[in-house]
Amino acid sequence: MIFEQITDMIGNTPLLKIAPEAHGLNNIDLYAKLEMMNPFGSVKDRIAWAMVQDDIEEIKAKGQTIYENSSGNTAKALQAIANIHGVNTKLVTSLAKVEVVKEIVLMLGAEIEEVMGGSECFDPNDPNDPQYLIAKMVKDDPDKVYFPSQFTNPKNPDIHYRTTGKEIVDDLNRVDYFFGGLGTSGSTLGAAKRIREEGNPNLVTVGIFASKNDFLPGVRSLDQMWESGLFEKDNYTDFVHVDSGESIDAMMDLVRKSGILCGPTSGASYLGTLRYLAKIDPQLTERKTAVFIVCDRIEWYVDYIRQRRPQLFGQKLKAGSLRSFDQAIVEEKCVVPVEIAEDWIAQHDPIVVDVRGNLAYRMSTIPNSINIPWELFETMIDGSDPFPKDRPILLVCPVGEKTARYAAYMQTRQYKAFSLGGGILAWRNANRQLTKVEVGAVSGIR
Amino acid sequence: MTLALEAGKQSAVSQETSRRRPKVTPLMHSAIGRFLANKQLVFALLDGLGSPLNVVFPRHILDTIARFEDVYRNRQLQGKVFYTSKPNKSISLKKQAALTKVGLDVSSEGELITALRSGFDAERIEATGPKNIDYLALSAQQGIIVVVDNFTEFQQLVALNNLTGKRKTRILVRLNGFDSGPIKFTATDGILGFSVKDAPAVIDYLVEHKEDFDFLGFAFNFYAGDYSRRPSAIEACLQLTFECLRRGLTPKALNIGGGYVVQYAADQNEWNAYIEELKASVLGSRPSLTWNDSGLGFRREDGLLKGAPNFLEHYHKKAGHEDLAAILDNPLPAFDGYSTSRILSDNMIELYVEPGRALVDQCAITLSHVNMAKDSMMGHQLVVLDMNRSNLNSNQLQLMTDPVVVHREAPTQLADDGVMYVGNLCLSHDMIQYHKTFPDFVPQTGDAVAFINTAAYQMDFSETDVLRQRIAQKVALVESAPGQFRWFLDDLYNPLALEMKIKP
Structure with a gap:
């Protein structure tokens, strides 16, 4: 099946009989x-194309921007169509709630403007309604703004009358519900x-x-x-x-x-x-x-x-894994109190593992520690044996809760693992030495 | 599935009635329910102390504080919950809160004095808001945390400390006007705080004045429900915090303010139905639900509904501490998708929050006598209360839940077409509620009416002795055993004395 344009693929969607x-x-x-079989993935492809089809060349010629009240499927279809024709769109919407759709629309190149408003708005006279705002923009600059207005445009029901409804009747003849x-x-x-x-x-x-x-x-x-x-x-x-x-x-x-x-x-x-x-x-x-x-x-x-x-999305917990570990933690066995931690490190020469995020590690950590953020750490320890079993390991997290559990679990697997009591917070509050791993710009910081 | 449908069909008749007479049952703490069921006590207090009467339940704040602190504990977060002073003037609530670990957020000199009087030590008080020199000076002299709003305050603080020879003032710096990243917002102007554009100048100033200030960190504050500006504000403040650390400053906290939603309505379906009927009434497809068909912010334009409501959303699936938890667990794009709580806890940055409404959720109700029932000029059933709108409403935001009616005698007059509550001012616009509610019976002279959950910005926020009408007394109620209440004038309530079993 050969098509000249992607918009030719809109409509004529299949009707699937659901098994009894x-x-x-x-x-x-x-x-x-x-x-869902429409080319951009939703029923809104039909109305997006129907609303702008007749005017798209003129919109382009006039250098107009398409404004619409949507951050969902209509926005996605409109943006895809506008891209093909080299037209810009701006989407004005109340708070978008499906992040991924919004992100796809952004990826496609749309500009999104979210209006605060709705019932949490503190100023009752604030006309924070997308429909109202776009209408105002059209009024302010009719030459530059094209507003299809899916919520009021008669072309919206009309395209469903001409295509969706017709297709269903053609396929089934009679429909009761x-x-x-x-x-x-x-x-x-x-x-x-x-x-x-x-x-x-x-x-x-x-x-x-x-x-x-x-x-x-x-x-x-x-x-x-x-x-x-x-x-x-x-x-x-x-x-x-x-x-x-x-x-x-x-x-x-x-x-x-x-x-x-x-x-x-x-x-x-x-x-x-x-x-x-x-x-x-x-x-x-x-x-x-x-x-x-x-x-x-x-x-x-x-x-x-x-x-x-x-x-x-829940995966089954593997027996014997850290994620399924639920034994009581015996503090004396697996926690190194912060008061003796410096001496303990000098005496045992442990591998010090800071399981906080990398940003925090780079900003400030215990000297000579390595960084394995806990998400990675949990995966590593459950999937493999990433450390020597004959060398002490000192685990460090923000307040010592997470690592106490890690240490208790690792000891059941014969690691010489211990947790820094009270975590890095106790270490800092006891005025122990902290080092910066990297001086200067840190990624994630703008 | 089928069962639900059958149940739906069977209750079609009652549904029809509930649509005609929509209700918004208030969400109510069980102890408040037990108090209102104790008619003898309700009338003894109201008759003896006068109408209107604000009944405060100081111990209820212990529950909300504990729930907020759990959010911290579950995320290994350090820092402080600040009880916000401004939503009401109750002393008993502050005295009760002073016995916990919370801080107190004040926003005027008067509130600061009240805070000290209520048992809060300077260590845990922060001063926010626009500041005159008296407020600023007392704050500096007491050594409380000052949330600096502008450069004038900076300069005045330096001058004050030079004069008094005081130690460094602990400060937070309030920012506003955050850039929202790729998502644009319609511009909303703001009054409070430094523009984030001036942050580099603020940091330069802080570096220059290291000896004058103990800089604790940045602060911002948004209204309830402002979910989409918060993440970018948190990101910006965190980035500036790290910038400060690189510049040799030692910020240790981030203050993300308040704005955690409160659930006023007990039932989602009731609330939705009321709003549907309200909108239908504005469009003319049912009898009006509002005084003079004013629409509570909605209007009809070309056959369509326009406008925005002048009341808060009254039902939330996640309110109070759960709202905070959701904000803290939200991933931050600028920090590799790590959540706010993760970045804070990892980097040993304390979290400060200032839940205003949410911390006093279920902490007070407002009682009024009924003066009389009468008809309006157009034949609507009015119930005239012995209180006025300064005793309930503030910020032009309407309390939409149905008041609880306590009848003195067995009621007889059915309230089929609903009632509207009006106040005691000799003014034609003194409406207590601008919308109709549907009690079973019309309240009569001498009956009591209770507005539920009024501790935040409702019960005494904008009270005045307008027309020399009474200002409400506040009474603190303590439930010693289920249904057993002791009462105190609000400022005489002393939880420590109670605890020590010292007879007042």
Whole structure:
């Protein structure tokens, strides 16, 4: 399949039938509309291109900058498109919450401006609303600013009417239930309209909301929807609220049972879909068809997922390893008190290992010590035998807690390991000698 | 999954009601609940000491202090939590806090005098804020930590020490106006502190005046919820700290200020529902929830909702010490992704924090008599309290939780359409709350109404004797056994005497 331009690859996404064993519904065929297969990775590719397509040459000719209220998928797609056409973008947004998406957008070359604001703002008269700010910038300098305005632009639902909805109807003819997360509400608005007109006038459209304090990328809470100019409450038969943690569980279900490597918002749509349909399914006397939207991909949500479901990343602890060591620490056996530490060092000539970060080590450490930051140290000691067993080792950390445990553990492996009591803090407070490893500029310091 | 859905359907009727009459139940310490259940005591205090009455629970601050100190302990962090004096004027809270290891952050000469009177020794007090010469002189003479705000203060301190022959003044230097790196912020101007652009000049000055000052480190302060400016501010301050070390100065601390959020509402769904209904009411799709449809900062423009709320977010998943923990565990890009706590602990830099709101969380409530119930001109149910808005609101920020009503007699009049609380001033705008709340019954003459969690910037922050109305008394309450309370006038509370079993 040969394409001339990457924007030609937007749309015509596959519709994947979810196996009944995976979703557990008996009377409903469930399809996932894989918007993650768009070239920049999300459903927003469609609206980004639709909003600027007709004007992009003029934007370039006039030397305008594209401003948009997004730091997520819309921002990513807009920036990718703008790059191809040699146009600059500036993204104005309330606090972005998915760091990785923001970082990708920055990598692509966008300028991001975050506005403080929202409900924690102390000045009630502060018009700190991205939409308002961009509108003001357009007013101040209409020649230089181009504002697609995804939250109000009718081209947003329209492209879903012309493409997303049409594709679904062409593939399935009849659809009974349609589910999508609500952000700008453009996709559910436009696609549902097309399905109602050509597939089924009695289509049941269900909007998926996030609970307000519980952030789902690209999805808003019901009260935030009032701020979207496109939102039409009457377009929906019903709404389902979901929580971000359980959305990730549902996402993992799609990942593991159906091989769809989608993001948490798709999990939210799947969860809302199953919640809604599970109630209806047993009462059905004829087969029905349901579609939900898989809006983007899993990759940029790793940190987001880790915060909410850390157990997904938990590796099994190896028996006998430092990480699984939980024996009581006998101070007398493994700690060298700071009062006698200098004499002890002179007498035993230990390898002194400072396990603090490298920056701290370079700023100030115990003479003749070497530096193995504790993350590295733990990996080394669990994976190998990195020290001689016949020479004493003195371990140093900030306050002596971490290294007391290390020493106790290493002694079980026949190392002559000891911890400096009270750590480097006690050493400094006892006015013992400290040295600077490196004088002058230290990396990490600007 | 299915179960949750069925439960949802079954409660559809009650949900409909809760949408029509949305509630925001306050999060409440169990001891406060036990006190309010003790009608006899509530009315004895309110009738005997007058309305309004601020009821302080000094021992509750021990819980919040312990939780903040745990954050330090779990991260091997050294340093100090500073109790911030300014959110209220209670002496009992300060006396209680003085018996722990916390420091005290004062911001005026009067607060400094109160701090010394409450048992804080100069060693653990820091003076912040704009300073007149009296405040600055007393601070220098007492040998407390001065958070220097500008070059004038530097010069005045040098002059003061030359005159008094005092030892070196311990100082922190407050910075502001941090660059945010690749992420741009809409410019917000600031009043307090040196611009970070002047930091090189400040460092030169400190090197020049090594003999005058014991320079402890840099300080900054942000409002609650200002999460995205903090990391770059921490990075900048750390980089300047290392620069100072290279220049031969000996900073040993970083003060990251306060701004840790407080959870006022008990239930996330209730809070969300209230705000949804508030916004819906501004858009006209339900009866108004605000006085004269003022919208609490929201407005309708071209059919869309605009504006920002003039109240704080009342529900947080992570509040207080957990908010601090999250800030400390956040990785810093300029330091190879190491967290703030790791850099501080590794480099033996002490952490100072100044939790204002969060440290007095659940430490006080405000009680008022009900003068009468009446209707407004447009037929809204008003409840006129024997207090005014100077007894509750400050910073124009509204307390959004429902007050707890304590009825003197069994109530009869249903409050179906909600009530609005108004004050005792002969002014047409003396609203205690600008929004409607929905108690079961309309409070009547002589009933008591309790606003919960008012210790921070609410109960006495902007109190005045406007129109010669009463200023609230403060009473300190100690629970000796569950439900058993002893009370003291706030300034007569003496935790040491109690501990020593000396009868007052």
